[in-house]
Amino acid sequence: MTQRQKGALYMILSALCFASMQVVVRLSRDIPTMEQIFMRNSFVLIVSAIIILRKKGSLFGPAKYQPYLFGRSFFGFLGLITLFYASSHAAQGDVTILNKTSPIWVTILAVIFMKEKLPKIQIPALALSMVGAFIVFRPSFESNPFPLVVAFLSAVTSFLSFFKGKVDGLTVMMHFSTFSAIASIPFMLKDFVVPSFKQAVLLLLIGVFGSLGQAFITYAYRFAPASEISIYNYSGIIFSMILGFFILGEPVKFTSVIGGALVAAASVMVYVYNNRSNKKAGDETTK
Numbered sequence: 001m002t003q004r005q006k007g008a009l010y011m012i013l014s015a016l017c018f019a020s021m022q023v024v025v026r027l028s029r030d031i032p033t034m035e036q037i038f039m040r041n042s043f044v045l046i047v048s049a050i051i052i053l054r055k056k057g058s059l060f061g062p063a064k065y066q067p068y069l070f071g072r073s074f075f076g077f078l079g080l081i082t083l084f085y086a087s088s089h090a091a092q093g094d095v096t097i098l099n100k101t102s103p104i105w106v107t108i109l110a111v112i113f114m115k116e117k118l119p120k121i122q123i124p125a126l127a128l129s130m131v132g133a134f135i136v137f138r139p140s141f142e143s144n145p146f147p148l149v150v151a152f153l154s155a156v157t158s159f160l161s162f163f164k165g166k167v168d169g170l171t172v173m174m175h176f177s178t179f180s181a182i183a184s185i186p187f188m189l190k191d192f193v194v195p196s197f198k199q200a201v202l203l204l205l206i207g208v209f210g211s212l213g214q215a216f217i218t219y220a221y222r223f224a225p226a227s228e229i230s231i232y233n234y235s236g237i238i239f240s241m242i243l244g245f246f247i248l249g250e251p252v253k254f255t256s257v258i259g260g261a262l263v264a265a266a267s268v269m270v271y272v273y274n275n276r277s278n279k280k281a282g283d284e285t286t287k
Contacts, residue, residue: 132262
């Protein structure tokens with residue numbers, strides 16, 4: 001198996017773990033969101049710390065990067081709250097589709113605030129993603145649309161948690177999970193629910209799936225560049241729909257399938273364009 005194939009496999013496994021985590025969040029929605037978030041991040045914290053200490057790396061990163069890491073952790077924490085709330089109250093496939101529109105907001109806000117150039121391919125890709133997101137929104141108006149608005153916000157906050165730093169991915173995970181676990185404690189204690197045995201098992205699974213998802217995606221990017229394997233993260237849309245159908249009994253709506261396909265197609269367009277551009281640049285360099 002090549003490095004790229006390993007990266008793709010790890011990315012798919014990460015998507016499966018995060019989709020599974022969302023389903024478990026829904027199954028345990030009688031447990032307050034902050035209690036779920038605390039459990040999830042406590043597991044990620046422990047896993048990250050063990051790996052980092054074994055590698056003799058830095059737990060929280062250099063002092064000069066702390067402002068950026070705290071910003072990433074803060075907005076990542078907000079994104080996690082919105083994702084967990086949406087997962088507890090909306091169809092899993094719809095939540096994942098809207099969450100996967102995050103590259104739209106990363107691109108748009110990077111152009112506005114970071115003055116980055118917008119490649120031509122991004123314009124039709126952004127339009128396609130927006131159409132897909134709108135289609136996903138429409139069927140959900142049959143019930144309460146608020147959870148999907150929250151899911152949409154979880155995608156927007158992903159820009160604010162975007163950190164192009166020079167810090168190891170595991171250190172970023174450690175910083176984020178520690179911040180989120182500590183920040184959730186006051187809210188968790190306010191509405192703390194003593195879990196039953198079944199609820200305790202579900203909370204345990206949230207932590208396990210969350211930790212595995214983070215670990216798989218971190219190692220995926222070690223095997224191959226993001227430009228080559230990030231596309232496989234969209235398999236999470238399929239996993240969410242399948243798990244939502246078989247475990248939660250959620251119907252797979254035609255409009256959700258179409259919307260998800262458009263969002264994924266937009267990503268494929270950018271993926272193919274970037275690969276061709278990188279290959280062309282590489283060929284010119286070797287001349």
